[in-house]
Amino acid sequence: xxxxxxxxxxxxxxxxxxxxxxxxxxxxxxxxxxxxxxxxxxxxxxxxxxxxxxxxxxxxxxxxxxxxxxxxxxxxxxxxxxxxxxxxxxxxxxxxxxxxxxxxxxxxxxxxxxxxxxxxxxxxxxxxxxxxxxxxxxxxxxxxxxxxxxxxxxxxxxxxxxxxxxxxxxxxxxxxxxxxxxxxxxxxxxxxxxxxxxxxxxxxxxxxxxxxxxxxxxxxxxxxxxxxxxxxxxxxxxxxxxxxxxxxxxxxxxxxxxxxxxxxxxxxxxxxxxxxxxxxxxxxxxxxxxxxxxxxxxxxxxxxxxxxxxxxxxxxxxxxxxxxxxxxxxxxxxxxxxxxxxx
Numbered sequence: 444x445x446x447x448x449x450x451x452x453x454x455x456x457x458x459x460x461x462x463x464x465x466x467x468x469x470x471x472x473x474x475x476x477x478x479x480x481x482x483x484x485x486x487x488x489x490x491x492x493x494x495x496x497x498x499x500x501x502x503x504x505x506x507x508x509x510x511x512x513x514x515x516x517x518x519x520x521x522x523x524x525x526x527x528x529x530x531x532x533x534x535x536x537x538x539x540x541x542x543x544x545x546x547x548x549x550x551x552x553x554x555x556x557x558x559x560x561x562x563x564x565x566x567x568x569x570x571x572x573x574x575x576x577x578x579x580x581x582x583x584x585x586x587x588x589x590x591x592x593x594x595x596x597x598x599x600x601x602x603x604x605x606x607x608x609x610x611x612x613x614x615x616x617x618x619x620x621x622x623x624x625x626x627x628x629x630x631x632x633x634x635x636x637x638x639x640x641x642x643x644x645x646x647x648x649x650x651x652x653x654x655x656x657x658x659x660x661x662x663x664x665x666x667x668x669x670x671x672x673x674x675x676x677x678x679x680x681x682x683x684x685x686x687x688x689x690x691x692x693x694x695x696x697x698x699x700x701x702x703x704x705x706x707x708x709x710x711x712x713x714x715x716x717x718x719x720x721x722x723x724x725x726x727x728x729x730x731x732x733x734x735x736x737x738x739x740x741x742x743x744x745x746x747x748x749x750x751x752x753x754x755x756x757x758x759x760x761x762x763x764x765x766x767x768x769x770x771x772x773x774x775x776x777x778x779x780x781x782x783x784x785x786x
Contacts, residue, residue: 463510465495468650472505473498473611474532478521479514479539479551483573486542488512490600493760494537496658497604500766502611514540515547518554525558530565535607540572548574567610571603601762644778648678648771652746655767656680659731659759661750666735666771667694668744675744691719693730694745703761706730708753729754731761733768737776746771 463480466472475498480491491510499506511517518538521528530536538555541548555570562568648666655664663681667674674689676682689695696715697704706712709721709728720727732747746768 463491463512465492465506465508465510467495467499467506467508467654469499469503469505472507473502473534475506475508475535475537475607476530476533477508477510477537477539478517479537479541479571480510480512481514481539481541481545483539483542483571484599486545490539493600493763494539494603496654496763497600497766498607499654500770501604501608513547514538515551515554518551518558521558521562522554525561530562533566535567535569535611536562537569537571537603537607539603540570540574542573548572567607567614569603569607569610644774645678647774649680651767651771651774652678652680655746655748655764658763658767659748661729661748661754663750664746664748666744666746667692668735669694669698669742693718693720693727693749694732694747697732698742698745700734702733703765704730704732705756705761707756710753725751728752731756731759731764733761733764735768735772735775737772743775 477491477494480488482488482490491508491512495506495508495510498508521530540551540555552572552574559568652664652666661681663679665676665679665682667676669675669689670686672689673686674692674694675686676684678684693706693709693715696718697706706715707729709715709718709726709730715721715730727749729750729752730747731749732745734742735744735746736742746764748764
């Protein structure tokens with residue numbers, strides 16, 4: 444993981460409470476503030492981290508994100524001490540209001556109305572709410588400047604990430620912020636590159652598997668490529684990279700599957716329980732994988748997670764595994780690192 448702060452660490456914003464700070468690797472990192480960690484649909488916590496991951500996948504930039512758990516507390520603090528928050532340092536602010544039926548929703552909406560104008564003078568604002576009337580009213584305010592509210596039916600982490608990414612692109616915050624911070628454009632001599640080179644493909648894939656492992660809290664996450672009779676582990680977090688025989692691996696056993704594969708307990712699966720990897724010194728019990736297809740229908744491998752203990756699949760958001768697999772597809776396709784033999 445990139446950045447000085449560990450993902451999910453606590454940090455002070457100069458406000459009378461702490462926040463969760465998340466960093467994601469990549470060039471030209473965006474700074475984003477998320478006010479509210481409850482899903483606007485069902486009130487479950489963890490929406491902030493899910494949104495961080497979706498934003499990282501969507502923007503293809505590094506991220507430094509501050510997540511305030513309570514939208515109401517954060518908005519009230521903004522109103523009371525707006526200057527101390529230094530909102531101009533953020534490229535975007537996302538306000539996630541509690542769902543209808545929660546006692547704090549209307550109070551959070553009133554607190555937002557009190558500071559929305561000042562927020563919009565300093566940065567772009569996205570509002571996520573399951574209250575259609577509330578979103579529409581705030582959207583009319585935001586449309587006059589640099590904000591926007593999502594339709595109630597679109598207040599998911601995926602939809603919010605798409606909206607924020609589009610706002611960042613439309614507003615050109617990277618150019619504007621660079622000019623604000625530097626005061627002038629850097630001078631580039633003839634023949635020099637004006638931007639740093641993209642990281643190597645293995646570094647990018649290494650970042651992806653590290654993110655996957657941390658998101659699913661498993662022993663290992665790996666990107667495995669099929670190469671003839673070999674299984675080539677090109678990136679791994681929790682195990683070694685390298686080649687081994689493709690036969691007898693879980694990736695080979697499920698290679699004909701389409702879409703997501705989830706095996707809560709390999710020992711309980713009659714087709715998989717006799718594989719060597721299920722009975723070795725450190726057996727694989729839980730396994731989940733998503734195919735990697737840089738070109739539609741052309742499968743070259745899998746992004747997989749596995750653990751020595753069985754797991755309850757209901758505790759995971761496997762759309763995240765799909766998203767990371769699709770990001771790996773993009774990286775592999777752009778780098779041209781394709782194996783000689785495909786499935």
